[in-house]
Amino acid sequence: MKAEIKGALLACVALSAIALAQSSGESHAKRYLPEYTSSGELILPKNFHEWVFVGSPLTPNALNGGKANFPEYHNVYIEPGSYAIYKKTGKFPEGTIMFKELQLTKEAQFPDGSRTEPSGRGFFPGDLNGADVIVKDTKRYADTNGWGFYNFNHSEPKAPTAKLRAKNECAYCHIASAKKDMVWTQFYRLLDDDGNVNHDTPKAQ
Numbered sequence: 573m574k575a576e577i578k579g580a581l582l583a584c585v586a587l588s589a590i591a592l593a594q595s596s597g598e599s600h601a602k603r604y605l606p607e608y609t610s611s612g613e614l615i616l617p618k619n620f621h622e623w624v625f626v627g628s629p630l631t632p633n634a635l636n637g638g639k640a641n642f643p644e645y646h647n648v649y650i651e652p653g654s655y656a657i658y659k660k661t662g663k664f665p666e667g668t669i670m671f672k673e674l675q676l677t678k679e680a681q682f683p684d685g686s687r688t689e690p691s692g693r694g695f696f697p698g699d700l701n702g703a704d705v706i707v708k709d710t711k712r713y714a715d716t717n718g719w720g721f722y723n724f725n726h727s728e729p730k731a732p733t734a735k736l737r738a739k740n741e742c743a744y745c746h747i748a749s750a751k752k753d754m755v756w757t758q759f760y761r762l763l764d765d766d767g768n769v770n771h772d773t774p775k776a777q
Contacts, residue, residue: 603653605667606707613733614722617705620671623649626760630695632677634685644674644701648760658763664753668708674701674726702726704742705734706754716743719754 607615626648633643650658654668678698681687689696702725710718713736721742722734737743743754751758758764 603667604651604669606669606709609733613735614705614707614720616703616724616730616732616734617651617669617671620649620673622652623671624652624655624762625649626762629756629759630677632685632695634680634683642674644676645697647673647675649673650763655762662765664708664755666708666710670706670755672704672706674703675699676701700728702728703730706742706746708753715739717747717754719743719746721746 604617604619606617609615627646628648629646630644631640631642631646633640636643649671651669651671654665657663657665658668676698677685678687678696682693686693686695702723705722705724707713707720707722708718709720713720716739721737723737723742724730724734746754746756750756752763752765755763
């Protein structure tokens, strides 16, 4: 009888462990999808600093005649659930959100815009300066190759909601020069086909 009870208890423990693992897996698989107001404005994505950071290109004013279009670091994040799917398939799924937080450089000490810090001479991140967001939805954004473009201010604080930007404001540049599916994957090694993306490959027949 004791052996039967012990066996039953071990079985319960094993089943509980399996259920916990499955629950954990389901939770990990959940995605944060875009949220909109009743008038169609995109709501500022939540907790984006906890997303997957993919890169931070920099185009400072000092290297662009004093008038760079985006004189900041482009700190780019992708929603984790979408990244997991992309990493597996090589395709950005519907509902993918990419968040670009803008961050100014610290005040320049030299004509090229650089300054000296304990680590050496270079460019260093300073104040935050708003954000841009793109969302994939091939039906909603059919006119701009399946992606919608939003600006949450080029200043702080970031706006709580944003209207869709016209094609000639943002999308045209992505259409002309972004490497893959409207995304500048050439600048983000985690997303680039020549970088660290590990797609599932078909098994040999």
